[in-house]
Amino acid sequence: MKKSKVTSIDVARHAGVSQSAVSRAFSRTPTQSGVSPETKKRILKSADELGYRPNAIARSLITQRSNIVALLFSYLDNQFYALALEKLCIELQKTGFHALVFMMPSTDEGVEETVSQLLEYQVDGIITASVELSSTLVKFCSQREIPVVMFNRFQEHEGIASVTTDNVSGGRIAARHLIETGHRRIALLSGWERSSTSRDRKFGFEAELRENGHRLYVHEVGHFDLKRTGEAIRKMFGDPNDAHPDALFALNDYMAIEAISILRSELKFSIPDDLSVIGFDDIPLAAMPEFSLTTLRQPINNMVTNAVRQINELVRKNIVEVENISLAPKLIERRTVKQRR
Template sequence: MTRDPTPAAVSVHDVARAAGVSQSAVSRAFTPGSSLSPDKRDRIIAIAAQMGYRPNPLARSLLRGKSNIIGVGVGDLANPFFVQTLQLLSQALETANLRLMLFPAHGSQGAEPSIQEVLHYRIDALVLLSVSLSSKLAEECRRAQVPIILYNRTTGQHDASCVVGDNTTGARSIAAHLLGGGHERLAFLAGTPESSTNAEREAGFNAYLAERGHPAPIREEGHFSFEAAMAATRRLLVRPDRPDALFCANDTMALAALTVARHEFGLDVGREISIAGYDDVPIAAWPGYALTSYSQPARQMVDETVRLIHALRADAESHEEVQCPGTLMVRSSTRPAKISV
């Protein structure tokens, strides 16, 4: 038994011939606000529907010199902050009649997406969610006229825009809160050492302690990972000089630290040890965690990212660095501050 060959897709040329109009008239019929009479538009659309024609939005946008596709490189979908960001970003791009194309970053945390994969598509801009930007990727995107926006990271290069939270102020606020609770043995659980967010949060935290005459915190690395943070917390809590307060460079690590302290060491979190995070992801407010955290305003950061996308699509050289302020969210995972410091 032979099968009929798959019928060829109906083209704009086929519709134009059937309707007795030009191909440009068919295109205008599917373009809102175009200069085409309502009767003519309705007739063309009716004929197109009868023939099973569907306009190709990508092909039509490329004719105008833009694909309306925004590439997003992301390496850590286990972090709820970036899941939240992706959801907000996809909604905001859809409202702006743009589409999101995801490029997973391969290799270790913070590694960049494949240059070949990114440049294979005619994307209008590339957003990197806490993903590193190498000079090679920056140069290749510059040659391809693909503007880059770093989200939650900064760069020393001048050919990319950045949208970040106020990491220094946030870390200093957490340091002040922990010192106000009377803590004496503070620790810092670092993320990925080479990331700008970790560097800024650690520097802000340490600087505030030094300004108040407090010794530098005990330091461990959790690489922004739940599993690595659990291991790092165990190392901290078996020390003879066990810390009585722990600032984690993001909420993923703070939730891991809270789990270890509470369920493996039997500590009363918020009394025997205070644990604070950074980002204020939705789960941080759950009663079972009640995690003190400094918020990153994801919605505002996404809105600024979309604003930059529009600006860069018009002028690929209009680079900016945008900083969005956050708020300290105090919950029961930390001892209440009793003094001002």
């Protein structure tokens, strides 16, 4: 015979309290009308003795909140996003949310269909990383009062919060460092050209070169993709008769490390003697001795904290106006840039 399920009413009777006190004792979100420590201890003791576990689905029907935040990622082979996913999940759990991860297309194709599917899960909010949203989707989420926070992306849509690194400033810092170390034939390896990160880093880099009397020696698109990065590097450096660049700025470490690997093993370049390389992100692999990559560090912990704080405040309706936060990058000097003066 199937054992009957223990309910919050059973716990309330056993502990000698009201059913609402049981609900408040198990609430993940503190309220002004919480229960005293002594009462909560008695309730939890009764629940343990009876084998009671709160029903999250039933609670969501009452509160009209699922306590689920959708995390949208387009790829995790880049260490930066794998690390960001881990940190976002941990930080969300601290604030009483559960993360529901959706893998998205690497471009903006098919995003609308996937987002429409995830909304069937009644998510309380959305954090997008490496994903751009169309105006239609932004309007769709706004009409349903589903807050959206963009992580490492920025779009000029009203009502959309964002947390990014100051990518324009990061591009300028990279260019300035190469100029100050005596480089003249400076190349750029950009990412997916419709992403805000690639666009802004490229803009800052070119602006700083131009203002210092320089121009790009050569530019190729790696699309934040290993295969496309390899093709771009072979195109830039594969002809031994060409005067090759003396410096390369790759718009993320993922592409920079792939570029270094091909340049060393296949094209027989010495880094940094033949070519200096700068990346962007400062992923753990960049600090490994075999790469020791000079790069621009994104303050990932600060980015995660601010993204989760915003989604929490927007879901709880503690704030009305969204924030677009831009944090300063930091140049991390290692051993892939040579002083050429």
